[in-house]
Amino acid sequence: MITKISHLGIAVKNLKSAAEIYSKLLQSEPSKPEYVAEQKVNVVKFKIGESTIELLEGTSADSPISKFIEKRGEGIHHIAYESNDIRADLKSLGENGFELINKEPVAGSDNMLIAFINPKSIGGVLSEICKH
Amino acid sequence: MITKISHLGIAVKNLKSAAEIYSKLLQSEPSKPEYVAEQKVNVVKFKIGESTIELLEGTSADSPISKFIEKRGEGIHHIAYESNDIRADLKSLGENGFELINKEPVAGSDNMLIAFINPKSIGGVLSEICKH
Numbered sequence: 001m002i003t004k005i006s007h008l009g010i011a012v013k014n015l016k017s018a019a020e021i022y023s024k025l026l027q028s029e030p031s032k033p034e035y036v037a038e039q040k041v042n043v044v045k046f047k048i049g050e051s052t053i054e055l056l057e058g059t060s061a062d063s064p065i066s067k068f069i070e071k072r073g074e075g076i077h078h079i080a081y082e083s084n085d086i087r088a089d090l091k092s093l094g095e096n097g098f099e100l101i102n103k104e105p106v107a108g109s110d111n112m113l114i115a116f117i118n119p120k121s122i123g124g125v126l127s128e129i130c131k132h
Numbered sequence: 133m134i135t136k137i138s139h140l141g142i143a144v145k146n147l148k149s150a151a152e153i154y155s156k157l158l159q160s161e162p163s164k165p166e167y168v169a170e171q172k173v174n175v176v177k178f179k180i181g182e183s184t185i186e187l188l189e190g191t192s193a194d195s196p197i198s199k200f201i202e203k204r205g206e207g208i209h210h211i212a213y214e215s216n217d218i219r220a221d222l223k224s225l226g227e228n229g230f231e232l233i234n235k236e237p238v239a240g241s242d243n244m245l246i247a248f249i250n251p252k253s254i255g256g257v258l259s260e261i262c263k264h
Binding site: 001002003004005008010012013018021022024025026027048049050051072073074075076079081082092093096097098117121122123124125127 | 133134135136137142145150156158159180183205206208224225228229230254257259
């Protein structure tokens with residue numbers, strides 16, 4: 001079952017300056033920058049209520065984030081929903097016609113299990129489900 | 133102070149079919165459709181944890197949502213953050229260099245007070261603060 005918005009991934013060109021902007025906006029301090037090799041991104045996170053804002057900066061031209069920015073400009077890259085049973089939810093989504101990018105969960109940051117759903121299935125919104 | 137993600141506004145072409153997709157994705161039922169005259173949109177809402185997903189369908193070509201879709205396609209239109217003191221937060225944001233679209237709060241749906249911040253101030257992300 002989907003229980004909450006886990007995080008929003010926001011594609012930014014410059015992590016340092018974006019983190020300064022969000023520090024002022026959300027009146028809080030970001031986590032320490034983290035490198036996620038699989039996505040070729042540097043990320044900082046801001047906790048807000050039960051959710052997190054993740055700022056994502058591509059570290060090479062072939063990072064999904066760099067490609068996103070080249071195509072669409074900076075902005076919201078994906079919504080991630082928290083699941084309390086990611087395998088059951090993936091199965092149910094597949095049966096309901098959603099096109100799964102990851103049919104099985106893969107490893108994300110913070111020891112999460114994550115899986116992406118094709119944005120074509122959801123009106124252009126890249127969506128992730130995850131399990132902490 | 134900003135306390136949580138209040139809602140995500142998602143621009144959709146067809147409210148009925150988008151609501152069916154999100155019903156399956158979030159495994160929940162939407163609110164009854166509501167017309168918001170000021171934005172020229174029909175909206176349905178899905179509660180998820182402490183936040184809400186709002187699906188927004190423009191009702192005429194000059195609706196901000198219709199213009200957004202024409203320019204960028206369907207997708208996430210804005211993030212709204214809940215404030216516990218919207219006037220104080222607007223004042224603080226203005227002093228911190230954010231360009232406010234609404235310097236004073238205006239009326240939103242559900243008796244909310246809302247104010248938009250120019251996306252140019254926040255790396256292309258249209259952001260709203262609101263007070264229920």
